[in-house]
Amino acid sequence: MDSLQHTIKRPVSFAGIGLHSGKIATLAILPGEENSGIRFVRSDLPEAPPTPAFMNRIVDTRLATTIATEDEAMISTTEHLLAALFGMGIDNAVVELDGAEVPIMDGSAGPFVHVLKKVGRRQQNACKWMLRVNKEISYFEGDSFVKILPYKGFKVTCEIEFNHHLIRKQVFSSELTPQKFAQEVAGARTFGFLDQVEKLRQSGLALGGSLENAVVIDDDGIVNAEGLRFVDEFARHKALDVIGDLALLGFPLLGHIVTKKSGHTHHFSLMKQLAAQPERWDLIAYEEEGESRVLEKVVLSTKEAGDKLLSYLLPPSIALAGQPCFA
Numbered sequence: 416m417d418s419l420q421h422t423i424k425r426p427v428s429f430a431g432i433g434l435h436s437g438k439i440a441t442l443a444i445l446p447g448e449e450n451s452g453i454r455f456v457r458s459d460l461p462e463a464p465p466t467p468a469f470m471n472r473i474v475d476t477r478l479a480t481t482i483a484t485e486d487e488a489m490i491s492t493t494e495h496l497l498a499a500l501f502g503m504g505i506d507n508a509v510v511e512l513d514g515a516e517v518p519i520m521d522g523s524a525g526p527f528v529h530v531l532k533k534v535g536r537r538q539q540n541a542c543k544w545m546l547r548v549n550k551e552i553s554y555f556e557g558d559s560f561v562k563i564l565p566y567k568g569f570k571v572t573c574e575i576e577f578n579h580h581l582i583r584k585q586v587f588s589s590e591l592t593p594q595k596f597a598q599e600v601a602g603a604r605t606f607g608f609l610d611q612v613e614k615l616r617q618s619g620l621a622l623g624g625s626l627e628n629a630v631v632i633d634d635d636g637i638v639n640a641e642g643l644r645f646v647d648e649f650a651r652h653k654a655l656d657v658i659g660d661l662a663l664l665g666f667p668l669l670g671h672i673v674t675k676k677s678g679h680t681h682h683f684s685l686m687k688q689l690a691a692q693p694e695r696w697d698l699i700a701y702e703e704e705g706e707s708r709v710l711e712k713v714v715l716s717t718k719e720a721g722d723k724l725l726s727y728l729l730p731p732s733i734a735l736a737g738q739p740c741f742a
Contacts (some may be wrong), residue, residue, distance in 0.1 A: 418425050420506040431520050440518050441512075441518075442511065442512050453500055453542070455468060459514060468493065468663055476680040479550045495605075498658040502596035523603055530672075544665070546669065546670075547669040563709045566671035568669065570590040573651075573673075574674065579632060612624060646728060653677070670701070
């Protein structure tokens with residue numbers, strides 16, 4: 416576990432089609448300053464202010480997660496990119512986007528992770544604050560749920576269930592490090608059913624969807640000629656989605672995320688539950704002492720953290736500005 420924050424060593428760029436808009440967009444990731452978190456900039460809208468990748472910016476969770484600037488400029492389908500940044504241990508970065516939707520790439524976080532690994536990380540001189548869950552925080556809706564259990568590291572368990580002979584019930588579970596995230600989760604692609612794709616397009620959604628950026632399923636099986644990347648690729652992609660959505664908490668998470676039949680709206684509801692229950696979590700930082708790493712309690716008490724984070728959490732640059740790592 417990192418004790419200090421990291422950004423990327425140099426700028427990188429991507430281009431591709433938006434899954435729902437069908438519009439081509441270019442995206443650049445630039446190194447970010449210490450304690451700045453992940454911030455989006457709409458380069459096509461010079462007057463739009465930078466937007467922190469943060470839960471209080473969420474405006475839509477239908478089929479994808481959309482955040483917005485203060486003047487309501489949209490940035491949609493953020494989850495795969497944010498999962499890549501979170502999963503690879505990038506704390507601070509500026510994301511410049513020349514349109515309203517993050518490119519879907521191949522339907523996974525794989526292309527982002529491949530480039531992030533290639534460019535590498537730069538260590539920064541600021542301690543890495545983490546949100547540690549001490550008591551279960553959960554959100555239930557019918558037979559769907561998402562919860563975070565206390566855990567010393569970061570673990571994800573996702574269960575899905577579809578009435579299709581190819582999927583039925585799948586469960587993916589793993590304690591994730593950047594290496595395991597890259598190997599086990601990043602490459603899992605978004606998926607959809609052929610009959611639903613046509614309905615989505617009639618509603619003005621999935622206009623950029625194709626066999627190049629999604630796994631498509633019909634009554635007989637997988638339409639994509641190359642098949643699946645993992646036997647349980649569907650469940651792994653749900654893990655990717657929840658990691659990307661919960662990155663909008665603004666802090667790396669120490670806990671065990673457990674989901675069943677959840678989606679973006681459930682993930683947002685869980686974040687609101689977490690923000691409303693500051694007594695169930697605290698903020699901590701790691702301190703290195705020789706070869707060992709000792710987990711220290713954050714200077715802020717839980718109540719002080721709750722007060723600072725208001726009804727929602729605040730990005731690290733606001734919530735922890737000027738706070739020392741250790742007393």
